[in-house]
Amino acid sequence: MALLEVEHLQVRYGKASALEDVSLQVGEGELVAVLGPNGAGKTTLLKAIARGLPSEGGLRLRGRSLHELPSHRAVAAGICLCPEGRRLFPELSVLKNLTLGAYLRTDPTEVASDLERVYGLFPVLRERARQVASTLSGGEQQMVAIGRALMGRPALLLLDEPSVGIAHRLKIQIFDAIAEIGRAGTAILLVEQDAVSALRIASRVYVLEHGRVVREGSAAQLEACDELRQIYLGV
Ligand SMILES: Nc1ncnc2c1ncn2[C@@H]1O[C@H](COP(=O)(O)OP(=O)(O)OP(=O)(O)O)[C@@H](O)[C@H]1O
Ligand SMILES: [Mg+2]
Numbered sequence: 001m002a003l004l005e006v007e008h009l010q011v012r013y014g015k016a017s018a019l020e021d022v023s024l025q026v027g028e029g030e031l032v033a034v035l036g037p038n039g040a041g042k043t044t045l046l047k048a049i050a051r052g053l054p055s056e057g058g059l060r061l062r063g064r065s066l067h068e069l070p071s072h073r074a075v076a077a078g079i080c081l082c083p084e085g086r087r088l089f090p091e092l093s094v095l096k097n098l099t100l101g102a103y104l105r106t107d108p109t110e111v112a113s114d115l116e117r118v119y120g121l122f123p124v125l126r127e128r129a130r131q132v133a134s135t136l137s138g139g140e141q142q143m144v145a146i147g148r149a150l151m152g153r154p155a156l157l158l159l160d161e162p163s164v165g166i167a168h169r170l171k172i173q174i175f176d177a178i179a180e181i182g183r184a185g186t187a188i189l190l191v192e193q194d195a196v197s198a199l200r201i202a203s204r205v206y207v208l209e210h211g212r213v214v215r216e217g218s219a220a221q222l223e224a225c226d227e228l229r230q231i232y233l234g235v
Contacts, residue, residue, distance in 0.1 A: 003028045003187050004049070004156055007058030011041075011048050011211075018044040019055070020211045026156060026189050031182035033198040033219070034191045036208035042191040043084050045208065046158045049189070050074045050081040061156065076104055078155030082162065086145040090134035094125055097133050097144050101151030111151070118147035121177045139170025146174070150181065157181065159190045163197060175201055199223055 002025040011019040019041045026032045036042050048055040051066060051074040059066045061077055069077060080101070088097050098118060102111045119126040122143040128136060133144060142162055149157055159178065163171045171194075179201040182188050192198035199205065199219045207215040207228065215228065222228050 001063050002026060003030070003062060004189070005058060005060040005063075006045075006049065007060075009045070009048060009055055009057035009059065011044050011053055011055045018211050019048065022057075022208070022211070022213055024206050024213065024216070026187050028155075029182070029185045029187055030204065031179070031188045031190065031202050033202035033205045034189065034208055035193070035195050035198060035205060037193075040208040041211040042208055043160055044211075046081055046083075046160050046189070046191055049156075050079055050158060052081070075152050075154075079158065080149040080152040080154035080156075081158040082145050082149040082160060084160040084164075086141050088133040088141055088144055088148075090132070092133060093130050094133055094136070094144055095129040098125070098147050098151055101148035102153075104152065110153075114151055114153060118150055121150075121180060122147060122173075137167075137170070139166040139174065142166060142170075142174060143177070146177065146181075150186075154186060156187045156189065159188060161191055161193060163192065163194050171197065 004026040006022060006024045009019055009022040022045060034042055034045065044053065047053045049059065051069050061079065066077065098115060102114065105111050124140060125143055125147060128140065133141060146162060162174055166174065175197045178188065178190065190198055190202060199222065202219050205217060205219055205222045206213050
């Protein structure tokens with residue numbers, strides 16, 4: 001049984017269909033990427049999995065249906081979303097933003113050890129712990145957003161375009177950290193438009209267009225496909 005099973009998922013905004021019959025799986029500890037152009041439905045997919053949007057079709061975590069679950073229970077079930085555009089609390093400190101990600105946790109020792117883990121992944125955040133989030137660079141804010149999601153100790157981490165608008169050097173650091181999170185055993189569903197960076201760290205890939213999965217396979221298979229290389233890798 002896969003960790004996450006999505007079957008024939010459909011999402012509508014009013015009369016407009018945003019996802020049409022999307023099926024995908026993420027195994028325990030697997031790092032899976034979703035690629036696709038603007039408006040393909042990538043954010044909609046992550047929101048639906050995190051139960052932030054009503055959807056139809058199968059949605060199961062470790063065999064258990066997520067469908068009846070309201071979004072505030074998704075974190076407790078093991079799903080943490082790091083949203084598009086980061087959505088930090090701009091006036092709160094880095095530390096406060098991070099600890100808010102652990103709001104459901106009750107064991108202070110575990111929370112403290114997860115905070116150390118986040119600082120280990122992103123050492124700059126330790127230096128900036130008392131600084132107000134809005135004063136960080138875009139890349140540093142993205143690190144806080146990923147750190148905050150990790151503080152929920154997810155079984156499945158959903159990342160929505162973590163590299164958008166970030167300087168190249170920080171982008172490499174962020175993708176290295178995502179790979180490290182995956183190696184440590186957290187399953188990740190990574191939505192990206194930067195296909196080169198995503199394929200470097202993902203083992204499998206789904207390509208979404210117009211709300212449908214149009215291609216799926218290993219990262220190596222996708223890189224070997226001339227048509228997709230041209231569209232997504234520009235080579
Ligand atoms: N709240 C909403 N109300 C109505 N339509 C929406 C809403 N959110 C998204 N859509 C539409 O649903 C489709 C999918 O949007 P979505 O944001 O999921 O795409 P995306 O792949 O994440 O795009 P991007 O790469 O630009 O972030 C688009 O046509 C979009 O206009
Ligand atoms: Mg999006």
